[in-house]
Amino acid sequence: MNELATAGLWPGEATEAPRRLLLAAVESFARRGYHATTTRDIATAAGMSPAALYIHYPSKAALLAEISRTGHQATFDLVERAEAASGDPVEQMRRLVEDFTVWHARGHTVGRIVNNELHALPEETFAAVAELRIRIEETVRRIIGRGVAAGVFEVPDQRTAARAVTSLGIDVSRWYTERSTESPEELGRRYAVLVLRMLGAGAAV
Amino acid sequence: MNELATAGLWPGEATEAPRRLLLAAVESFARRGYHATTTRDIATAAGMSPAALYIHYPSKAALLAEISRTGHQATFDLVERAEAASGDPVEQMRRLVEDFTVWHARGHTVGRIVNNELHALPEETFAAVAELRIRIEETVRRIIGRGVAAGVFEVPDQRTAARAVTSLGIDVSRWYTERSTESPEELGRRYAVLVLRMLGAGAAV
DNA sequence: CAAGATGCTGAGCAAGCGCTTAGTCACCCC
DNA sequence: GGGGTGACTAAGCGCTTGCTCAGCATCTTG
Numbered sequence: 001m002n003e004l005a006t007a008g009l010w011p012g013e014a015t016e017a018p019r020r021l022l023l024a025a026v027e028s029f030a031r032r033g034y035h036a037t038t039t040r041d042i043a044t045a046a047g048m049s050p051a052a053l054y055i056h057y058p059s060k061a062a063l064l065a066e067i068s069r070t071g072h073q074a075t076f077d078l079v080e081r082a083e084a085a086s087g088d089p090v091e092q093m094r095r096l097v098e099d100f101t102v103w104h105a106r107g108h109t110v111g112r113i114v115n116n117e118l119h120a121l122p123e124e125t126f127a128a129v130a131e132l133r134i135r136i137e138e139t140v141r142r143i144i145g146r147g148v149a150a151g152v153f154e155v156p157d158q159r160t161a162a163r164a165v166t167s168l169g170i171d172v173s174r175w176y177t178e179r180s181t182e183s184p185e186e187l188g189r190r191y192a193v194l195v196l197r198m199l200g201a202g203a204a205v
Numbered sequence: 206m207n208e209l210a211t212a213g214l215w216p217g218e219a220t221e222a223p224r225r226l227l228l229a230a231v232e233s234f235a236r237r238g239y240h241a242t243t244t245r246d247i248a249t250a251a252g253m254s255p256a257a258l259y260i261h262y263p264s265k266a267a268l269l270a271e272i273s274r275t276g277h278q279a280t281f282d283l284v285e286r287a288e289a290a291s292g293d294p295v296e297q298m299r300r301l302v303e304d305f306t307v308w309h310a311r312g313h314t315v316g317r318i319v320n321n322e323l324h325a326l327p328e329e330t331f332a333a334v335a336e337l338r339i340r341i342e343e344t345v346r347r348i349i350g351r352g353v354a355a356g357v358f359e360v361p362d363q364r365t366a367a368r369a370v371t372s373l374g375i376d377v378s379r380w381y382t383e384r385s386t387e388s389p390e391e392l393g394r395r396y397a398v399l400v401l402r403m404l405g406a407g408a409a410v
Numbered sequence: 411c412a413a414g415a416t417g418c419t420g421a422g423c424a425a426g427c428g429c430t431t432a433g434t435c436a437c438c439c440c
Numbered sequence: 441g442g443g444g445t446g447a448c449t450a451a452g453c454g455c456t457t458g459c460t461c462a463g464c465a466t467c468t469t470g
Binding site (some may be wrong): 168175 | 236237238239240241320321324325360361362365366368369372373375376377379380387392395396398399400402403405407
């Protein structure tokens with residue numbers, strides 16, 4: 001539940017049962033994947049009978065859509081805040097990589113669903129989510145572009161560099177576990193150093 | 206079929222039918238995921254009835270195991286060759302990142318299965334494959350370690366840096382498609398530049 | 411050309427799936 | 441305290457799944 005809050009789910013109020021179901025769905029989808037998870041798994045983990053699920057959500061796919069949509073929105077917000085927090089591309093990028101990495105480490109279960117279950121989404125949710133993904137990458141590229149223009153970054157290809165930056169953060173959710181020796185924040189700071197160097201701003205680190 | 210050969214599957218001879226089945230399985234597993242793929246999907250794509258699959262493979266899981274095992278082995282071989290190809294850590298790393306990236310871009314379908322369907326593997330295959338993954342990462346860390354000792358690399362934490370290098374390459378299989386504007390080789394060279402900079406060997410690029 | 415092996419199909423079985431339905435219970439308002 | 445409401449369950453429906461099996465051509469071998 002705490003993890004859900006961290007990942008940007010549950011912005012406000014919500015009754016107990018839907019919350020428990022969503023948490024159970026996150027757990028199961030992340031561990032076994034969407035298709036390997038049954039509605040009985042989710043309901044049982046939430047302490048209910050299978051039929052109870054359908055009182056709170058219209059389908060199993062709706063649970064996935066809810067998780068993916070809010071997860072993507074939270075990531076997008078985080079990226080936008082990083083861009084808005086400063087006028088300096090180096091500072092924007094440091095903040096972006098740190099927060100992006102922390103989000104994917106701390107919320108690695110939600111992150112796994114967000115990044116690996118896109119193909120299972122209902123079509124219209126997929127479209128909305130794909131749009132957010134494009135805007136995230138475009139923001140990263142924009143920051144790189146401004147850094148290059150200001151002479152603080154230097155890269156072989158801006159789009160490739162943007163891919164590399166987001167890719168690095170996204171993949172954290174694939175391998176990070178609570179048993180990892182690094183804290184999310186520590187990892188975030190280290191990744192920020194590596195990324196800034198990668199972008200040719202090593203001197204600024 | 207060509208892609209399978211590239212990805213290291215089909216080292217030698219093999220009769221027609223099993224090959225067609227394996228190719229169909231790779232296609233389906235990569236596009237829809239292991240659990241969303243049915244044996245009917247695979248058999249139909251291979252131009253056979255569902256029952257024919259079981260003449261050549263004992264189960265659907267055996268197909269996945271075959272793909273994952275040979276895919277991991279091919280990746281491991283590639284990494285070992287990169288280390289053996291030179292005595293210079295910078296050169297070893299450049300070769301490793303280039304080949305690793307090219308493999309994950311050209312064989313992105315196999316790569317997706319190798320990296321995202323680990324949880325669906327039979328236990329003993331999983332153990333073998335996990336061992337290979339550890340050895341791959343350990344090789345990357347070893348090269349970084351030698352570079353640091355030689356004074357050509359400088360990183361905040363060797364294990365984190367190794368994670369970042371492999372992570373960058375692995376994630377290529379998630380987003381790369383044939384419609385990407387960069388060729389696998391071009392991407393490999395650009396990623397090598399970015400990685401070497403990330404490791405503090407920017408001057409050598 | 412008989413006899414066996416090989417590669418495959420059509421039909422279908424047991425199990426498990428997402429989801430529905432009819433009904434029970436606790437609670438709230440008047 | 442009677443009637444409505446919302447959360448929930450036991451049972452199960454229709455369908456799909458991984459996989460099996462009896463049978464049938466087509467080869468190979470002597």
